[in-house]
Amino acid sequence: MSRVLLKLSGxxxxxxxxxGFDEATVLKVAGQVKKIVDMGNEVGIVIGGGNFWRGRSxxxxxxxKADQIGMLATIMNCIYVSEIMRSVGLxxxxxxxxxxxxxxxxxxxxxxxxxxxxxMVVFFAGGTGHPYFSTDTGVVLRAIExxxxxxxxxxxxxxxxxxxxxxxxxxxxxxTLTLKEVIDNKLQVVxxxxxxxxxxxxxxxxxxxxxxxxxxxxxxxxxxxxxTVTV
Numbered sequence: 294m295s296r297v298l299l300k301l302s303g304x305x306x307x308x309x310x311x312x313g314f315d316e317a318t319v320l321k322v323a324g325q326v327k328k329i330v331d332m333g334n335e336v337g338i339v340i341g342g343g344n345f346w347r348g349r350s351x352x353x354x355x356x357x358k359a360d361q362i363g364m365l366a367t368i369m370n371c372i373y374v375s376e377i378m379r380s381v382g383l384x385x386x387x388x389x390x391x392x393x394x395x396x397x398x399x400x401x402x403x404x405x406x407x408x409x410x411x412x413m414v415v416f417f418a419g420g421t422g423h424p425y426f427s428t429d430t431g432v433v434l435r436a437i438e439x440x441x442x443x444x445x446x447x448x449x450x451x452x453x454x455x456x457x458x459x460x461x462x463x464x465x466x467x468x469t470l471t472l473k474e475v476i477d478n479k480l481q482v483v484x485x486x487x488x489x490x491x492x493x494x495x496x497x498x499x500x501x502x503x504x505x506x507x508x509x510x511x512x513x514x515x516x517x518x519x520x521t522v523t524v
Contacts, residue, residue, distance in 0.1 A: 294335065296334070296335040296337070298339060298435060298436040298443075298444050299326070299337070299338045300428070300429075300444060300446050301338065302448060303343040304344050305447060305449060305503045306340070312344055316377070322447075323381045325508075326338075326383065327382060329509065329513050332513070335409045336414050337416075337436075338417070340367055340370040340374060341428045342428070343366075361424065364419045367419060368387075368393060368397065368419055371397075371418035372387065372418075375387055384414070385415075386398060386408045388404065388408075389417075389422070390420070390422030391419060397418060400417065402439060405435075405439050417435045427483075429483035429484045429486075432444055432487070433491045433494075436496050441496070443497045444496060445498075450502060451466070452468075452520035453480055453522070469521045469522075470482075471522070471523050472488060472524055491522075492524075498521075501518060501520075
């Protein structure tokens with residue numbers, strides 16, 4: 294049995310629409326997570342908010358307020374995906390670093406571990422609860438706090454490249470990398486703050502394409518197609 298933290302981008306959940314939700318995509322994710330849980334693994338999930346809000350592109354809104362809107366976007370995403378996962382037979386819980394009335398529960402390591410012990414999928418919504426930190430930093434922070442074995446980064450691209458493959462047809466994909474190499478070469482696995490936090494706390498990652506068939510299951514079971522980032 295292993296404990297993994299799965300990071301999903303908000304854009305990935307919106308499918309071809311690029312905004313809101315694509316239910317067929319989310320159902321596929323839910324089906325894969327169900328299989329992983331049935332295999333005996335514990336799964337935590339962090340979701341970005343980019344399908345609703347990308348506040349850094351606006352110069353008319355204070356950065357702190359923009360980041361707060363982004364935190365709320367991640368909570369909406371987690372509530373939606375949580376309900377889809379419940380529809381396929383999973384038990385779920387949503388934890389946030391600040392009070393949201395009856396929508397969520399307040400995060401603590403003890404509460405997360407209690408839910409994991411009951412076989413529940415635990416959503417970590419609301420980022421870190423502070424501005425100037427991304428959901429990349431949020432997923433690494435929560436993974437360290439709950440002592441996850443690894444982070445699974447489900448992206449729109451099938452791994453880590455030495456340059457942008459959309460712009461450079463000769464871009465090389467890495468099969469394996471160390472966190473130090475990620476930092477030294479400024480590779481965009483997660484943002485720099487998250488990379489440093491993972492490096493200092495020896496948190497490995499796997500980067501893969503969400504749209505690949507059964508990609509989440511493959512990342513957990515070993516038949517993995519993507520980039521492994523080691524400590």
